[in-house]
Amino acid sequence: MIEIYDFRSSIDYKVIEKLTNRSKLEDKRIDDIVYEIIQNVKMNKDKALFDYTLKYDGVEIDESTIMVSQEEIDDAYSKVDGDFLSSLRKAIKNIEDYHKNQKQKTWMDFKDGIVYGQKIRPLERVGIYVPGGTASYPSSVIMNSIPAKIAGVEEIIMVTPIKVGISPFVLVAANEVGIKKIYKIGGAQAIAALAFGTKSVPKVDKIVGPGNIFVAIAKKAVYGFVDIDMVAGPSEVLILADESGNPCYLAADLLSQAEHDVMASAVLITTSIEVAEGVKMEIERQIQYLERKEIIEKSINDYGAIIVVNDLDVALSIANEIAPEHLELVLENSFEMIGKVKNAGAVFLGENSPEPLGDYMAGPNHVLPTSGTSKFFSPLSVDDFVKKMSILYYDRKSLMKVADDIVRLAESEGLTAHANSIKVRYK
Template sequence: MKILKVNELVSIKRSIEAGTSEQLAVVKGIITEIRNRGDVALREFTEKFDRVQLPSFSVTESEIEEAYSQVDQEYIEIVREAAENIKSFHEKQLRPSWMTTEENGTILGQKITPLDSVGVYVPGGTAAYPSSVLMNVIPAKVAGVKRIVMVSPPDEQGKLPAAVLVAAKEAGVKEIYKVGGAQAVAALAYGTETIAAVDKITGPGNIFVALAKREVFGDVDIDMIAGPSEIAVLADDTARADEVAADLLSQAEHDPRACSVLVTPSMALAEAVAEEVEKQLAILPRKEIAARSIAEYGAIYVTADLEEAVETVNQLAPEHLEVITENAMELLGKIRHAGAIFVGRYSSEPVGDYFAGPNHVLPTNGTARFSSPLNVDDFQKKSSVIIYSEKALKENGEKIAKFARMEGLEAHARAVETRLKNDK
């Protein structure tokens, strides 16, 4: 890994995946076809991109039963325990609707309502992601969403991974479709004969999925346009080099564009971690992916002191931040920008990915400066409630009318004044 010295700029911000003009044209074409031809186009694109002809897009109960027979009981119990942890954490995020009554009799409040329907995209490709199922579905269920639809690209046998189907069943998903790519996003956004449209789409995917989510936003809501994974480790010389290296590689194996950065005031730790990364990389099953990631987006930044190290990670605003220092809890209050903060030696990033309970769908590419992890609020909407009293309108009506006229909106002013005249 590259070791950068004090005052050398380090940034994990990669170019936002805007896609090429050719990719965008493909996505727009797919969306148009799905909107115009529904299931027929969906079937054609599935055959073209996933290389399989499907008699039906729906996952059947028999396929789910088969999935359970293909995984061991220990995996099922682990999924159930992880699901319970995730549910427990997100239940603490629930907020009630509320009302307040003013002295003049006016009642003001906020009504919180779950979305009617949500579509969850679960990526396929180089790995199966049952954890993504849990992290997207469970907060939606906690929020009170009644209809949750899952889509995921099938393999060439027309199947979804058994581990993914088991996770979906355990999370309570009742609608599962074997479709992927931009065509799946379009189907969720606009509906087809088989798949009814939803109100919001969540979940990660490749560049075509990301571009499709960006295109349909406004007709439906989306969670975010997530970039490749990233981790920053803030550590001092009390950290173990082999553990830090393992954590850096845990993100590097995701994607060639994943980013792993160590920020430390210790040159001794920096050199030891650089050596350890190369040693562990040599025996990593996904070493080709991880090696590209480390070569292009991996770095070790050596700072003058711990204070500068803290400020550096705040500038980076990483998706995942590990704090492995002598008094790690003392630094927590100084961390302003990070998607998820893992404090202490035993809080390795995969603990959050799979089991602890907080959501692993996190802001990437520096967007932790202004955005948050996927949470219950993402699956609810808030309506303001205004019950204005007669007394309040008499007290404030002329003020409201004058404000309206300041904006040149005479009808607004008259709407209030009509009531004042009628009540004289």
């Protein structure tokens, strides 16, 4: 069960350390498993991919069934109802609107014989990972692919394991955003296939999307062969609440992320002992009627905490140290506190902006940095799907104005061929 830690007289740094060191992607046992899977797929291609899919997902696939067919898409539409489709389309519209604002422009500057600028080019082919081990995520399909589409990516290759069955919701979501190639593979083997290519699965330029610890470690391992967005692992939420917090809402928000994974993390930091006790009671009450009770119990037992502090500055310094994926500020003056937030993937303000609003509907991306990496990673965005090229033109007069400077700098590095490239142009 979730524990209350009273830090009002002194902070127990061991608790903070436990929360900040959660799933730091340093599990040697998992590293070894993932390394072996990657090497095997790199060497034995499709054969290894099919074997691992049978081993880990219990599903037999081959060259003719690895990809989702048009019949499977049509069948999926017959299994989802109109209300789902209308909610999905509403979400797609909001996510598109939000991400369109992220589009960067190519720019060129012209001055006296000189032109320089920066051209934005979309990546050609990207792989998106949609988790599917313990739940299926149509929302992650749209969150991963919409920024890619807006960036102008030509080809999106989607992979998703079908351990829990091939979800019609996932297939419909993929079709609604125009994804044409969906492969029924997951885990480290899917990441390896996207990174190195197999006969069935095309090699991509970049792999994006969240997943469990095997997926996160695999992405880290193939980085360099392909680009990756970030290392987005098991979900987490950290809530800062004062005495105005409603224990029923706060408990529900904590449980919403705890249900993702046995390694998910849910932490409340509050200035009120009454709120802390109320939330603990509410968690015990609400957990009884939730379906993924076993996962939740394990995650809140291992990576959950309710921390009571004296003031909000202490609460914020702990939150900044943990650097959570999601930070809810449920405070009388939530807006006033934003300036003090240094590290978080996504910030939710006030009691009517619960985390699942961001997971599904509001517009910002739900693929976010986890495990403290919001100290340096940002949410998935249109930027992830473009690269930038610099552009340069000098006329002769402009080059001669800086020729001596270039020669001097080149010679300071002992690079006479560089200097010569300028000198041969002297008159």
